[in-house]
Amino acid sequence: MNFDLSDRQRAMRDRVKAFIDEKMRPRAGDYKAAAKAQDAAGNRWQPNPVIEELKPVARAEGLWNLFMPPHSGQDHVDDSFEFDGTQLSNLEYALCAEEMGRVYWASEVFNCSAPDTGNMEVIHRYGTREQKDRWLAPLMNGEIRSAFLMTEPDVASSDATNIEASIIKDGNGWLINGRKWWSSGAGDPRCKVAILMGKSDPEGSRHGSQSMILLPMDTDGVTVERMLSVYGYDHAPHGHAEISLTNVRLPADAILLGEGRGFEIAQGRLGPGRIHHCMRTIGVAEEALEAMCRRLTARVAFGKYIYQQSVWEERVARARIDIEMSRLLCLKAADMMDRAGNKAARNEIAMIKVQAPNMALAILDDAIQAHGGGGVSSDHELAATWASVRTLRFADGPDEVHNRAIARNEFAKYTDLKAKPGEPRGAVPTGAGANI
Template identity: 75%
Template sequence: MNFEPTERQQYWRDRVRDFIETNVRPNTGTYAEQDAQGDRWKVIPIVEDMKAKAKAQGIWNLFMPPQGQLSHVDDTFEFDGPGLTNLEYALCAEEMGRIGWASEVFNCSAPDTGNMEVFHRYGTRAQKDRWLKPLMEGEIRSAFLMTEPDVASSDATNIETRIERDGDHYVINGRKWWSSGAGDPRCKIAIVMGKTDFGAQRHAQQSMIVMPLDAEGVTIERHLPVFGYDDAPHGHMEITLDNVRVPADNLLLGEGRGFEIAQGRLGPGRIHHCMRTIGVAEEALAKMCRRLQAREAFGKPIYKHSVWEERVARARIDIEMTRLLCLKAADMMDKVGNKTAKQEIAMIKVQAPNMALKIIDDAIQAHGGGGVSNDYGLAKAYAHQRTLRLADGPDEVHARSIARMEFAKHAPRPDGDAVSSGDMGATR
């Protein structure tokens, strides 16, 4: 087991890191100024400037799967990125996580990443030409409409949105919320999950379809703030779909294949969030250490009070453990596939945001009153990380999955004896 990054892993990580330190971090003030000016829902110029630079340097679409991972529909290679593995991308995504808007600079921000992977894996050539190409070029943005306000969306089989065939069209009716990205004026399309057959088997009722955001019958009712943050220009929207007609050719993969697509989409998306989360935690720890060494209380620097030594040490230990679990999950996805790595994916999805939340909370405490203000970015980081305990499946769902797999390893034999891990040998 080699823990040293390969030359290729270092090459891509360092290119991303250097670009962020040279171009993105020095412009955080510019971003804040432009974000505060004018309409909340707008294109921020400095982001577009940085995107053009990153694209010109070839640090672009790093999340796209390698060429060996063919589309389920055709075998074209015209829509590929640099071909990084999940493990290689993990190191890059950690660097992107250090600054909130950095991932968009490299065209690697959600929900576009997940939507592009859907088109790449499940889209027809026509669908790729029409939607995947402009997404990969960074010309448009997209949304993913799955969660609904009237059902427990932690169980995706509960969704009630209807997608009904009517001649050469499908008609969509329903209400979605937490539709991230729909506030951006560049957001042109959404992938909508709904049911085409309420009488089919439980996991064969759902389908996914591509819906233009400006289609008649699409109404953005309101934006949903997160702990008071509007997350503009990205936004999280509640959207009503009232007899929205879209061409039948917009259906992805086929009727009843929506749950299958969702599982394929959410696996990589979950670990992408976790990769970035490690970068968020590193930034919070750095801010905490700088603050503790810059202030005095009760006659000595704050960092010399033993309680802070314990907290900082715990933070470093937790980051290192979480990074190793994340890299293990990414490596398993590369070597044995997402399905076999599902327990590792579930574990990192629970661990990463909880780890980051604890470190951010300690950093807030270290900054005193300033920590809960907007001055240091910690309150906003906390709000974002708290949503990750819900996004792409709540902790409880992933814990349930982990526990069930663990119980299965030790299930009683027909003779009444339990199966031990030693009996099973290598389980993964």
């Protein structure tokens, strides 16, 4: 097994890293000062000017829309190459996304922020030419932002078949009613479109009754009821909204791919989206470990540097081991997606989706402990980062759902999962573990 990076992989990673180190880190103070000034002026929900200044610089250097995968020939409607972006593989993008994860506002500079990345991929793969011209082009140009409306407050949305928002045929169009929340991105004043998942056929099959539709945010009946906070952080100007949809009318051509094909689209969207979060989380963990080590080697307690206390040797060693294991699993999943497709890699995607956030949270917790009172304050970014990463144990499916899928994949090696208690299990597959 060859773990060496190709020249292309190394070059793309190093270009992103150099841009962050040379053009973004020196502006970190300006970014915070701008955010503070906006807050004082009551303009917290406006884009940070430092990010806006750096975007054209990144684009001019070809570091733009890095997430858009190579053209696969699998587009359902339009084979146009005009919207193909940088054309990095999942593995190539994983290396770049890890670097972006080290500075929490870096992704937007490269036009690689969620939920825009997943939404662009959906429109790119499933949209008509008209839908691409109207929404994908301005998203890829960084002219607008977007939101994804799936989760609902009144049902367990981890089971998407529970979703109740209705998308019903109404004459020559669609009538939408319902309530969504955790609609990330909806707080940004540049958010002009959302992809909404709802039930279009209440009597349809379990996975054939949902549809996805393109929803302009200025449509009559769309109301942002409130912005939600994450452990007290509102993540302005991105934000997470609770949105009510009251007799919202959309034209027939707003539907994506076709009525009843929402789950098909969701499976195409969530694979890359899940692993993108994990890629960035590796970078978050690296940054937390660096902050922890710098703090421990700079502070003295009880007559010696804190890092010389044996408990910290164990914690730092564990952090390094966990980061390396998580990175390898993430890169394996990305490589499988490239070589065999998202479906073949679903188990690896599920495993890294559970592993990466939990790994990063443990390291962040130790880093906070190393910083003492400063760790839980706003003087350092550790507390805010912990709160943000904690949401990833829910986003794109909670740990429990992914663990269930992983476990069922294991049990399937030894039994018939569809068999009822008391019925024969069927033959145990040959191979490793068959004789246990």
